Structures are given as structure tokens and as C-alpha cells.
Amino acid sequence: EDQVTQSPEALRLQEGESSSLNCSYTVSGLRGLFWYRQDPGKGPEFLFTLYSAGEEKEKERLKATLTKKESFLHITAPKPEDSATYLCAVRSSYNTDKLIFGTGTRLQVFP
Amino acid sequence: DTAVSQTPKYLVTQMGNDKSIKCEQNLGHDTMYWYKQDSKKFLKIMFSYNNKELIINETVPNRFSPKSPDKAHLNLHINSLELGDSAVYFCASSQEVYEQYFGPGTRLTVT
Numbered sequence: 001e002d003q004v005t006q007s008p009e010a011l012r013l014q015e016g017e018s019s020s021l022n023c024s025y026t027v028s029g030l031r032g033l034f035w036y037r038q039d040p041g042k043g044p045e046f047l048f049t050l051y052s053a054g055e056e057k058e059k060e061r062l063k064a065t066l067t068k069k070e071s072f073l074h075i076t077a078p079k080p081e082d083s084a085t086y087l088c089a090v091r092s093s094y095n096t097d098k099l100i101f102g103t104g105t106r107l108q109v110f111p
Numbered sequence: 112d113t114a115v116s117q118t119p120k121y122l123v124t125q126m127g128n129d130k131s132i133k134c135e136q137n138l139g140h141d142t143m144y145w146y147k148q149d150s151k152k153f154l155k156i157m158f159s160y161n162n163k164e165l166i167i168n169e170t171v172p173n174r175f176s177p178k179s180p181d182k183a184h185l186n187l188h189i190n191s192l193e194l195g196d197s198a199v200y201f202c203a204s205s206q207e208v209y210e211q212y213f214g215p216g217t218r219l220t221v222t
Contacts, residue, residue, distance in 0.1 A: 031208065032208070032209075034210055034211075036213075038152075041216075042215055042216070043115070043201050043203075043213035043214050043215050043216050044154070044201070044213045045213070046210045046211070046212060046213075049209070049210050085152060087154065089154075091208065095167075096208045097142075097159055097161075097166050097167050097208070098144075098156045098159060098167050098169075099156065099211060101153070101154040101155070103151065103152060103153050104152055
């Protein structure tokens with residue numbers, strides 16, 4: 001069964017303290033791994049799509065990487081405005097019509 | 112311009128009532144989705160429509176009925192509401208199997 005596990009559940013960082021969020025997945029044929037950011041009371045906001053192992057994508061202080069079993073979202077020198085819940089989702093070749101989400105990592109960045 | 116919009120944003124109702132949530136997207140996408148996010152923030156797909164045709168129907172009680180009058184709209188009607196239906200419901204859209212874009216959510220509270 002396709003599954004996505006994110007860790008840690010919650011992460012508290014000091015402003016400027018770099019760290020990484022993990023997304024481990026088990027899927028029958030990966031057809032895309034997606035990272036989303038969700039602010040309280042809002043819908044998930046699309047960040048990145050990764051399709052194959054070794055691929056990397058960057059946006060401002062965020063960098064997403066992908067291996068055959070997991071993805072990392074690296075946050076470099078975070079700012080308080082990076083505080084949000086970060087969601088990872090996968091699409092499998094078995095069923096390309098839906099995304100399977102992890103439970104997210106709630107990130108808090110303190111000044 | 113809002114890409115994916117939902118109405119209402121908040122819905123408070125009593126058990127046994129029937130309610131509807133509306134969704135519209137102006138991105139020109141051909142696929143639309145309904146997701147349910149529970150109190151633990153887990154996001155799970157309920158339905159998807161591609162060009163007005165039902166593609167995904169997860170194990171959702173048949174009290175939930177989606178309707179797509181055209182490819183820009185996907186509504187969700189819920190009959191005989193129960194306490195366990197309380198959650199945040201998100202509409203999303205995508206072009207084929209690419210990234211999905213989410214609406215702001217509808218917080219449903221059943222009392």
C-alpha cells in the first residue's frame with residue numbers, strides 16, 4: 001500500500017538555524033513527489049514537484065531533494081515567515097489520479 | 112484573481128441537516144478534487160472529476176455526493192450530517208497529472 005511518513009511532527013528553530021524536514025515514501029512506481037506549505041486557516045500552497053532520484057529544486061530559502069526512498073526539504077537560514085506546516089505528497093503509477101499525503105511537519109521559527 | 116475559490120468559508124449546522132459546498136476554478140484545469148482534512152491535519156482525497164466525469168470515489172459514505180456542472184465547478188452536497196463530518200474540506204484542481212492547486216477550505220462544524 002502506498003504510504004508517506006513525515007518527520008519530525010514538529011520542529012522549532014531559531015531564526016537563521018538551518019535544518020531539514022524528511023518525507024519517507026513507499027509507492028508502487030513514483031510518478032511525482034510534491035511539497036506543499038500550509039498556513040493556519042488556509043489551503044496548501046504548492047512549492048515543488050520532484051520526479052526522479054537525484055533531482056533538486058530550489059525556491060528562496062527552500063531546497064527539495066529526492067532519493068529512491070525519501071525526500072528532504074532543506075531550509076537555509078529560516079525566517080519567522082517560514083513558519084507553517086509543510087506537507088509532502090506522492091503520486092503512484094498504480095493510481096495517477098490521486099495524491100497521498102503525509103501528516104506534515106509543523107515548523108515554527110522564532111526571532 | 113483567486114485561482115480556486117470555495118464558498119462558504121465557514122459552515123455551522125446541526126446533525127441531520129443537508130448542506131452544500133461550492134468550488135470554482137479559473138485556471139482552465141481539467142481535473143478537480145475534494146479533500147477532507149481532519150483535526151490532526153491529515154489530508155485525504157474523497158473524489159476527483161475529470162471533465163465532468165467521476166474518476167475517483169474513495170470509501171466515502173454515500174451521504175456525500177459531488178456534482179460537476181462543468182469543468183470549472185465542482186460542488187459537494189452532504190446529506191444527513193453527522194458529528195464525524197466536522198472537518199475542513201478543500202477543493203483542488205490540476206491539469207492532467209501535474210501539481211494540484213488548493214482552495215482556501217471550508218470549515219464544517221456539525222453540532
